[in-house]
Amino acid sequence: MRSKxxxxxRAGLSTEDVLAASRRLLAEGGSDGFTMRSVARHLxxxxxxxxxxxxxxxxxxxxxxxxxxxxxxxxxxxxxxRVGLSQVMIASYEVLVEHAPLVPLVxxxxxxxxxxxxxxxxxxxxxxxxxxxxxxxxxxARHALIVYTIGSAAYAIxxxxxxxxxxxxxxxRTRAAFESGLKWLLVGMxxxxx
Numbered sequence: 033m034r035s036k037x038x039x040x041x042r043a044g045l046s047t048e049d050v051l052a053a054s055r056r057l058l059a060e061g062g063s064d065g066f067t068m069r070s071v072a073r074h075l076x077x078x079x080x081x082x083x084x085x086x087x088x089x090x091x092x093x094x095x096x097x098x099x100x101x102x103x104x105x106x107x108x109x110x111x112x113x114r115v116g117l118s119q120v121m122i123a124s125y126e127v128l129v130e131h132a133p134l135v136p137l138v139x140x141x142x143x144x145x146x147x148x149x150x151x152x153x154x155x156x157x158x159x160x161x162x163x164x165x166x167x168x169x170x171x172x173a174r175h176a177l178i179v180y181t182i183g184s185a186a187y188a189i190x191x192x193x194x195x196x197x198x199x200x201x202x203x204x205r206t207r208a209a210f211e212s213g214l215k216w217l218l219v220g221m222x223x224x225x226x
Contacts, residue, residue, distance in 0.1 A: 045075065045077060045081060045082075045084075045085070047085055049075060050071065050075070050082060050085045050086070050092070051095060051096055051099050053071050053074045053075050054066075054071050054092055054093075054095075054096045055096050055099070055100075055131075055134070056074070057070055057071060057074060058093070058096060058133070058134060058137060059131070059133035059134060060133070062133070062136065062137070063093060063137055063140070066089065066093070067089060068082050068083075068088070068089055068092070071092070093137060093141065094141070094144065094145045094146055095146060096134070096137075097134065097137060097138055097141065097143075097144040097145075097146075098144045098145060098146030098147065098148045098149050099146075099148070100127050100128075100131055100134065100144070100148075101124070101127065101144055101146075101148035101149055101151075101152060102148050103123070103127050104120060104123040104124050104127055104148070104152055105119075105123060106120075106151060106152065106155050107119055107120055107155055107159060111159075113159040113160065113162050113163035113222055114163075114218050114222055116155070116159045117156060117159050117160070117177065117218060118214060118215070118218060120152055120155065120156060121177055121180075121181045121214055122211065122214070124152070124181050124185075125181050125184060125185050125188075125207070125210055128181070128182065128185035128186075128189075129185050129188050129189055129207075132189035135182075135185055135186050135189055136186070138182055138185075138186075139182060139183075139186055143178055143182065153174065156174045156177065157170055157171075157174060160173050160174060160221075163221075163222045165221070165222075173221045176217065176221070177214075177217065177221075180213065180214070180217060181210075181214075184206075184209075184210040184213070187206065188206040188207065188210070
């Protein structure tokens with residue numbers, strides 16, 4: 033007996049198709065005009081086909097943002113905490129700047145949620161614990177690093193004209209300033225703890 037296929041499977045969709053279409057629509061118009069119907073229309077399917085993959089608009093936005101973090105590698109096992117945290121935060125910054133139109137959504141939703149966000153959050157917690165931070169301090173440090181990285185990416189892509197986000201010739205200086213600030217944060221967190 034064959035199992036019944038869902039509406040999305042019958043429509044020939046994959047999770048990757050749904051995420052790619054959603055990412056494109058969010059990048060083009062933000063979340064205001066973004067609906068399940070607009071994604072379905074873009075894919076040429078009925079809206080109910082999408083519900084095989086995601087429960088609602090908010091969950092779809094979360095899935096898109098979490099999918100961006102798939103490009104951020106986990107730190108190598110046994111790596112020194114400062115080096116590993118620096119690698120994760122720099123890679124996260126690069127992904128955000130590369131997907132500049134989605135950064136306002138990351139800010140509005142206060143980060144990403146999902147498997148990739150949890151994977152990276154757990155890796156950060158392990159690195160902070162390996163540096164001797166207790167769980168409460170590690171959580172505060174992790175939060176500070178995430179907020180600093182998202183805020184720095186938002187600053188880097190801030191519109192320099194009414195036409196919207198753009199990376200300016202100052203982009204290299206902005207990135208250098210981000211990396212310098214990250215080093216200071218890590219020194220404060222890891223080398224000057226009580």
